[in-house]
Amino acid sequence: xxxxxxxxxxxxxxxxxxxxxxxxxxxxxxxxxxxxxxxxxxxxxxxxxxxxxxxxxxxxxxxxxxxxxxxxxxxxxxxxxxxxx
Amino acid sequence: xxxxxxxxxxxxxxxxxxxxxxxxxxxxxxxxxxxxxxxxxxxxxxxxxxxxxxxxxxxxxxxxxxxxxxxxxxxxxxxxxxxxx
Numbered sequence: 001x002x003x004x005x006x007x008x009x010x011x012x013x014x015x016x017x018x019x020x021x022x023x024x025x026x027x028x029x030x031x032x033x034x035x036x037x038x039x040x041x042x043x044x045x046x047x048x049x050x051x052x053x054x055x056x057x058x059x060x061x062x063x064x065x066x067x068x069x070x071x072x073x074x075x076x077x078x079x080x081x082x083x084x085x
Numbered sequence: 086x087x088x089x090x091x092x093x094x095x096x097x098x099x100x101x102x103x104x105x106x107x108x109x110x111x112x113x114x115x116x117x118x119x120x121x122x123x124x125x126x127x128x129x130x131x132x133x134x135x136x137x138x139x140x141x142x143x144x145x146x147x148x149x150x151x152x153x154x155x156x157x158x159x160x161x162x163x164x165x166x167x168x169x170x
Contacts, residue, residue, distance in 0.1 A: 008138045014131030021123030034119040038106030046099030053093045 012065045019072035023079065032080035040077045047073060097150045104157035108164065117165035125162045132158060 001009070026032045047070045054062030086094070111117045132155045139147030 004138065004141045007134055007141065011131050011134035011138055014127050014134065016131075018124045018127035018131060021127065022121040025121040025123070026119065029119065032119050034111065034114065034117050036107040036110040038110070039103045042099050042103035042106065046096050046101075046103060049092055049096035049099065053089065053096055056089045056092065 009061070012061060016065045016068050016072075019069060019076060023072060023075050026076065026079045026083065030083045032076075032083050035076065035080050037077070037080070040073055040080075044070065044073050044077065094146070097146060101150045101153050101157075104154060104161060108157060108160050111161065111164045111168065115168045117161075117168055120161065120165050122162070122165070125158055125165075129155065129158050129162065 022035075026035070047066050050066040051063060051070060054060075054066060107120075111120070132151050135151040136148060136155060139145075139151055
């Protein structure tokens with residue numbers, strides 16, 4: 001793996017795992033009032049399309065990263081819904 | 086532009102603009118307690134690396150999308166810092 005591939009892989013890993021602290025924060029505080037439904041609705045739609053794009057061009061890193069982000073982003077929105085009802 | 090390119094472009098646009106509703110929500114409510122610093126620190130680092138990656142491989146769509154996401158994510162974290170002090 002050359003330096004450019006390494007930077008890309010690290011970038012993908014960081015943006016993907018970044019949603020974990022948000023999931024844990026909502027879980028711990030049982031509060032998600034400041035989280036925007038608009039952001040996550042739009043973001044989840046975009047990530048789902050990235051996943052389709054990755055599948056269509058056969059790019060495994062795009063598929064894997066976006067599958068994980070999709071799950072985590074759906075978890076954020078589900079937790080928000082749950083703690084607010 | 087073929088269908089696959091269109092899906093990729095739409096995916097990029099959706100994930101990029103998704104941070105706008107979050108910025109507006111914090112601005113409007115003056116509250117960002119539930120937003121995770123951990124998420125945005127990790128996310129901003131990742132997006133900055135995506136930007137480097139885009140520059141290194143000379144991919145303008147990656148550069149543009151990540152430059153905008155970077156600015157919006159920094160805006161989220163700056164607004165959070167500002168409304169909480």
